[in-house]
Amino acid sequence: MNLKDLTYFAALAEQKQFTAVSEQFGVTQPTVSYALKRLEEEFESALIVRDTTKKSVVLTKTGQLVYELAVKIRREIAFTKEEVALQSIEKLRFGLPPIIGMYYFRDLLKKLGVLELLPYLETVEMGSADLMSQIKTGQLDFGMVSSVDPIHISGVTATKIASFPFVFATGDVTKPDSMYFDEIGAEEFVMLDEGFVHSRIFKRLTEISDTHPKILFQTSNPETLKNVLRDGVGMSFITALALTQNATGLKQIDILDVDMPTFDIYLLSRDRAEVGPMSQAILRVIRDEWQC
Numbered sequence: 001m002n003l004k005d006l007t008y009f010a011a012l013a014e015q016k017q018f019t020a021v022s023e024q025f026g027v028t029q030p031t032v033s034y035a036l037k038r039l040e041e042e043f044e045s046a047l048i049v050r051d052t053t054k055k056s057v058v059l060t061k062t063g064q065l066v067y068e069l070a071v072k073i074r075r076e077i078a079f080t081k082e083e084v085a086l087q088s089i090e091k092l093r094f095g096l097p098p099i100i101g102m103y104y105f106r107d108l109l110k111k112l113g114v115l116e117l118l119p120y121l122e123t124v125e126m127g128s129a130d131l132m133s134q135i136k137t138g139q140l141d142f143g144m145v146s147s148v149d150p151i152h153i154s155g156v157t158a159t160k161i162a163s164f165p166f167v168f169a170t171g172d173v174t175k176p177d178s179m180y181f182d183e184i185g186a187e188e189f190v191m192l193d194e195g196f197v198h199s200r201i202f203k204r205l206t207e208i209s210d211t212h213p214k215i216l217f218q219t220s221n222p223e224t225l226k227n228v229l230r231d232g233v234g235m236s237f238i239t240a241l242a243l244t245q246n247a248t249g250l251k252q253i254d255i256l257d258v259d260m261p262t263f264d265i266y267l268l269s270r271d272r273a274e275v276g277p278m279s280q281a282i283l284r285v286i287r288d289e290w291q292c
Contacts, residue, residue, distance in 0.1 A: 095143025
């Protein structure tokens, strides 16, 4: 079956006239007629009935079925072309941990949208440790990560762009506004899971302070964690960044210890990464946003 024959036939079904179809595609009327003839031989049935008085055509039942087939094929081809075009677009693959993506990167996405650069950005979401590993091995060239320690990766430029304190969070408004870390021994906690720096730092601090609060629940979703806290279940140890948005019903408790680590955000880029013009434009916006 010839795809062009189906294309001519679909146009004939819609325009009802051979002349209109030949003019639409810049071919002769016999070309359209031969296409129709080949399809009728293929399906062993008449596809149209000619109305000589109106100089138009009417589809037979078989013709209607073939027309629906032609429309479906045309739609699938158009969709495939769009998919191929999207796949061929140069994209910047940029790694983001969930909290940074959710609470820190959103405003930048709006700017990229205004500049019509969003189609050229592909965000890859995973924990900071995994992102640093992928950037180190060259699987990713760019990303933002969180760390409590300075980042030193050979062949990678790490620029600190922001810093947030760790705090306690709770749905219990009767709790004090500030606490020392070693005061939480009798508390029950809900935590982000082991893929987040929060859990590793929390474990480290409990060991240093010989404080052993009970962990009730862990999740990989910061919003789920906040909802659990709103329901009155326990406390959490989290970065203040996660409380900058959608924190209604939650109380932030500052930690008084002077030697507390901070949740630092770094922009990472491989020194020898090769990027096209659209990726360069996105990187300029990112670096201008944080002046780095």
